[in-house]
Amino acid sequence: MEQVYQGRFASSPLAKIADFYIQGFRRMTVGRTLWKVIIIKLIIMFGVLKLFFFQDFLGTRFSTDQQRADYVLEQITAPAAAQPASIQGGEL
Amino acid sequence: MIENVDPSMVSWARAQFALTAMYHWIFVPLTLGITWIIAFYHTIYVKTGSEEWKNLTKFWMKLFGINFAIGVATGIIMEFEFGTNWSNYSWMVGDIFGAPLAIEGIAAFFLEATFFAVMFFGWNRVSKRFHLFSTWMVAVGSNLSAVWILVANAWMQHPVGQAFNPDTARFEMHNFSDVVFNPVAVSKFTHTTSASMLFASLFILSISSWYLLKGRHVLMAKRSIVVAAIFGLLASGFVGFTGDEAAYEDAQHQPMKLAAFEGLYQGEKNAGLVAFGLINSSKKVNDDQDPFHFEIRIPGILSMLANRKFGSFVPGINDLVYGNEEQGIMGAAEKMEKGKIAIAQLDAYKKFKKAGDEEGAAAALSIFDQNRDYLGYGFLNTPEEAVPPVALSFNAFHIMVVLGTIFPLVFLAFLYFSYKDTLQEQKWLLGGGVIMFFLGLIAHQAGWVVAEVGRQPWAIQDLLPVTVARSNLTAGTVQTTFFMFLVLFTILLIAEVSIMLKQISIGPEEN
Amino acid sequence: MNTFLLVSWLAVIVVSYQAAVFMLKKLDLL
Numbered sequence: 001m002e003q004v005y006q007g008r009f010a011s012s013p014l015a016k017i018a019d020f021y022i023q024g025f026r027r028m029t030v031g032r033t034l035w036k037v038i039i040i041k042l043i044i045m046f047g048v049l050k051l052f053f054f055q056d057f058l059g060t061r062f063s064t065d066q067q068r069a070d071y072v073l074e075q076i077t078a079p080a081a082a083q084p085a086s087i088q089g090g091e092l
Numbered sequence: 093m094i095e096n097v098d099p100s101m102v103s104w105a106r107a108q109f110a111l112t113a114m115y116h117w118i119f120v121p122l123t124l125g126i127t128w129i130i131a132f133y134h135t136i137y138v139k140t141g142s143e144e145w146k147n148l149t150k151f152w153m154k155l156f157g158i159n160f161a162i163g164v165a166t167g168i169i170m171e172f173e174f175g176t177n178w179s180n181y182s183w184m185v186g187d188i189f190g191a192p193l194a195i196e197g198i199a200a201f202f203l204e205a206t207f208f209a210v211m212f213f214g215w216n217r218v219s220k221r222f223h224l225f226s227t228w229m230v231a232v233g234s235n236l237s238a239v240w241i242l243v244a245n246a247w248m249q250h251p252v253g254q255a256f257n258p259d260t261a262r263f264e265m266h267n268f269s270d271v272v273f274n275p276v277a278v279s280k281f282t283h284t285t286s287a288s289m290l291f292a293s294l295f296i297l298s299i300s301s302w303y304l305l306k307g308r309h310v311l312m313a314k315r316s317i318v319v320a321a322i323f324g325l326l327a328s329g330f331v332g333f334t335g336d337e338a339a340y341e342d343a344q345h346q347p348m349k350l351a352a353f354e355g356l357y358q359g360e361k362n363a364g365l366v367a368f369g370l371i372n373s374s375k376k377v378n379d380d381q382d383p384f385h386f387e388i389r390i391p392g393i394l395s396m397l398a399n400r401k402f403g404s405f406v407p408g409i410n411d412l413v414y415g416n417e418e419q420g421i422m423g424a425a426e427k428m429e430k431g432k433i434a435i436a437q438l439d440a441y442k443k444f445k446k447a448g449d450e451e452g453a454a455a456a457l458s459i460f461d462q463n464r465d466y467l468g469y470g471f472l473n474t475p476e477e478a479v480p481p482v483a484l485s486f487n488a489f490h491i492m493v494v495l496g497t498i499f500p501l502v503f504l505a506f507l508y509f510s511y512k513d514t515l516q517e518q519k520w521l522l523g524g525g526v527i528m529f530f531l532g533l534i535a536h537q538a539g540w541v542v543a544e545v546g547r548q549p550w551a552i553q554d555l556l557p558v559t560v561a562r563s564n565l566t567a568g569t570v571q572t573t574f575f576m577f578l579v580l581f582t583i584l585l586i587a588e589v590s591i592m593l594k595q596i597s598i599g600p601e602e603n
Numbered sequence: 604m605n606t607f608l609l610v611s612w613l614a615v616i617v618v619s620y621q622a623a624v625f626m627l628k629k630l631d632l633l
Contacts, residue, residue, distance in 0.1 A: 024213030030154060031212070033591060034161035037584075041165045044580065045172075053573050054172035057179035057563040065260075072183045072261040073442055076560060079432070079471060080439035132620050139624075140633065278605045282612045289615070315632050322626055323619040330615045334608065510630060 102562050104570040105177040108577060112169045113544075114537055115581050119163030121536055124238055124285055125292025125327075126156050127231035132319055134227045138220050148312045150215070151600030152296065157212060158595060162588040167241075169577070177570060181551050181561035187264045188254060188271065189244050196240035203233035235285050239277075242284060246277035249543070250345040251552050256464060258441050258457065263552075276341050280543075283334035286327045287536060290499060293324025294532035297506065299596055301525030304516050309599050318510055321503040328500035335496070336397065342546075343398035343406070346553055349546035350398055351409045352482045353489035355383050359408035359416060364389035365397065366490070373483035377409055377476050409482070413475045424475035427554075431470025434463035468555045477557075480548035488541035495535035502528055 028035070058068045130152050137145035171193070174182040210218060210226035218226075247254075253270030254263040265271060297320050300313035342350045350356075355371050356363065369387035395404045405419050415423025437460035444452035472478060502524065509515040515522070547553060551561035627633040 020213060020217065021209060023217075024209060027213075030158065030591070030595060034158060037588060037591075038161050038164050041584065045165050045168060049169070049573075049576070050172055053569075053576070054176045056175035057177075057565070058183055059175065068183060069260045069262070072180050073258070073438070075180055075564070076261065076471075077435055077439035077442060080436040128616055128619075132623060135620065136624065136627070136633070273605055275605060278608050282608045286612065286615060311632075314630075315627065318626050318630060318632060319623040322623045326615050326619045326622070330611065333611075337604070337608065507626070510626075513630070 098565075098567050099559070101565055101567040101570055102559050104567050104574055105173075105562055105565075106558065108177065108570060108574045109170065109173055110544075111574065111577055111581070112166070112173065113540065115585075116163070116166040116170065117537060117540055118533065119159055119166060120238075121284075121288035121291045122159045122295055123156065123163060124235055124288035125290065126152065126159070126295065127227075127234055128289060129292055129296060129320060129323055130156060131224075131228045131231045132323070133316075134224055136319075138224050144311065145315075147601045148315060151312070152316070153211065154595055155299075155592065158588070158592045160208075162584070162592075176573075177563055177565065178551070178561050179563035181556065184262055184556065184561075185244075185247075185552070187262050188247055188251075191265070191268070192240040192243050192271075196237050199233070199240075200237040203230070203237065207233060238285060239272075239281055242281045243272055243274065243277045245543075246274050246280050247271060248550075248552050249280075249547055250274055250276040250341070251555055256467070256555075258438055258460065259445075263555075276345065279334060279337040279341050283331065283338050286330040286334060287539065289327035290324050290331055291532045291536055293320040293327065293503070294499065294528045296320035297324065297502070297525050298527070298529035301522040301528075302596075303599070305519065305522045305526070307516075309602065310516065312600055314510065314515065317506055317515070321506045321510070325500050325503040325507070328496070328503065331496060335493075339397050340400060346547060347398075347407050348409065348412050348478060348480065349485070349542075351407060351412060352480045352485040352546055353542055354394060355387075355482060355486045356394070356406065356408040357383050357410050359406055359411040359419070359421075361395065361405045362392045362403045363394035363398070363406035364391040365393035366486075369486070369490070371483045371486045375482070377413055377479050383482075409479055413478055424469060424472070424478035427466045427469040427478075428472055428475060430463040430466040431468060431472070433470070434460050434467045435470040437463070466554065468550060468552065468557050468560075471557050471560050472549070477549055480546050485542055485546045488538040488545065492535050492538040492542065495531050495538075499528070499532070499535075 025031075058071065062068045062071060130149060133145065133149040133152060137149050207226040207229040210223065211230050214223040214226060251263065252274050253265060253267035255266050256262070257264045271277075296316050300316045300320070303309045303313040304317075339350065351359075354363075354366055355369060357375075357377070366384075367388045367390050369389075370385040372381055372383055372385055375381040375383050392402070394406050396402065398404070398406045407416065407419065407421050411419065411421050411423070413424045415421055415426055437456045441453050441456040441460060444450075444456055469478070505521055506515065506525065509518050509521065549557045549559070551558045624633065
């Protein structure tokens with residue numbers, strides 16, 4: 001038979017909700033297999049892939065936002081920096 | 093340094109994003125669409141109180157659950173990729189994407205934690221009304237959370253409500269409402285979600301057809317088919333309508349994409365739509381090869397589609413690359429000059445700021461502002477680089493449209509024979525029905541290929557090419573993760589699809 | 604156009620449900 005939480009707060013809304021979830025998970029059939037798959041996936045994604053292979057490029061290489069902004073600005077103005085001053089165009 | 097960018101790194105990074113996006117897109121449209129159909133079934137169950145309708149609803153709910161579990165975490169990988177492979181892009185759009193993607197994540201989490209749980213766990217445990225309400229909320233919630241990622245994608249295609257801040261090197265959101273109600277976003281949302289409704293209808297059609305062929309769960313299959321076919325039929329109409337809107341938006345904001353997916357090199361008034369064509373995939377924009385080996389054009393239609401004006405001029409790839417003075421079209425070559433000025437002024441601004449020369453900085457900024465709309469073009473080496481892969485865009489678009497035309501005919505056929513009550517005898521139609529799901533999958537993927545391949549070379553239309561958007565990494569690391577994903581996804585796909593197939597072969601509970 | 608698209612999007616859902624129930628009744632499948 002289903003176990004229901006007994007005690008002083010047995011009828012409190014929170015306890016009823018918790019019980020709802022607990023019973024729901026207990027009664028899963030196909031759901032159990034699906035949750036196993038989900039948990040394995042999440043461990044691989046966050047525990048392996050993210051940790052070792054998908055570090056945030058700017059996050060790991062720089063410590064302040066200003067440094068990151070400066071780096072990106074440098075990256076995108078590189079074509080101009082490579083040109084000699086005479087063909088930079090505009091009025092300077 | 094841009095000059096040192098490893099071009100194969102960009103290719104591998106693009107391939108990796110395409111792989112993960114296409115894998116994600118196998119499962120998401122089914123979720124977005126089937127949640128509505130399940131809500132329909134559940135409503136009918138509550139109305140009739142019939143145990144059979146209850147079992148029917150629970151069955152499709154179970155398949156939805158499996159699909160949902162398979163799809164979990166396929167999206168988050170792409171967010172990982174933003175930070176690792178596309179750091180310049182990720183930094184520059186951070187202010188625009190930050191809010192929408194955060195909202196999506198939070199909304200989706202709360203939705204799943206509450207209404208999903210009630211939908212799956214709530215049979216006989218909550219009131220029938222609250223249970224039904226939860227099922228509807230699952231449909232509403234999942235579709236609403238799709239809004240945000242589509243807003244983000246629409247912004248890439250048509251970057252509105254923003255201004256580039258040269259101090260932070262970011263596009264800053266100036267108008268949240270402009271970003272959310274971007275006409276491209278609304279058209280994209282309605283088209284994508286209705287295409288998902290269509291796809292889910294095909295999924296139900298396919299499985300139900302298989303049951304009818306086997307003579308199993310006949311009543312359940314017939315009922316499922318009627319509802320799915322009607323929803324699919326109406327959704328098909330709306331998909332066509334919103335597709336037209338999407339093409340119109342493309343003509344206004346991404347004319348190169350439209351020209352590419354129609355294989356239109358030479359712009360013309362009264363431009364025709366290619367009804368059928370074998371595109372010449374070896375043609376380059378600056379050679380004089382014929383764009384098509386063979387084509388059948390319906391005259392005038394493209395002008396109507398693109399501009400909603402009879403006989404109007406539709407620019408071709410040549411016009412957009414080399415310019416067309418008569419039509420007032422600025423070519424990529426001219427835009428490149430302006431873009432180079434913009435980059436040069438940005439560089440000058442940076443140097444003046446560093447030297448503490450405020451006047452010089454202001455002057456540089458003012459010239460930058462005059463040319464900022466063409467910033468991205470400044471990074472191109474040749475004007476021909478502004479052209480996306482034409483053959484791929486063309487083929488993807490036409491495959492999508494042809495399939496999109498077939499689907500409503502299939503739904504009509506199913507409804508007709510259901511009306512005649514001779515559906516079970518139409519083995520040919522049922523056999524066709526079984527493969528419809530796979531055709532739907534192709535149409536869906538083709539649509540996204542049009543949207544994303546058609547926008548090349550841009551990560552942000554006109555403002556940031558894909559080659560600049562990337563991180564300064566070597567191809568090696570990206571190659572490694574590409575193959576890791578390939579292996580991981582293949583294993584997951586086999587494992588998860590086998591769970592789905594097992595439940596389909598078990599079928600619904602029968603009384 | 605935005606408003607029209609969003610309203611008709613809702614209409615597809617609402618009309619589909621009504622039409623489906625109507626059709627099921629007609630075919631004696633409800």
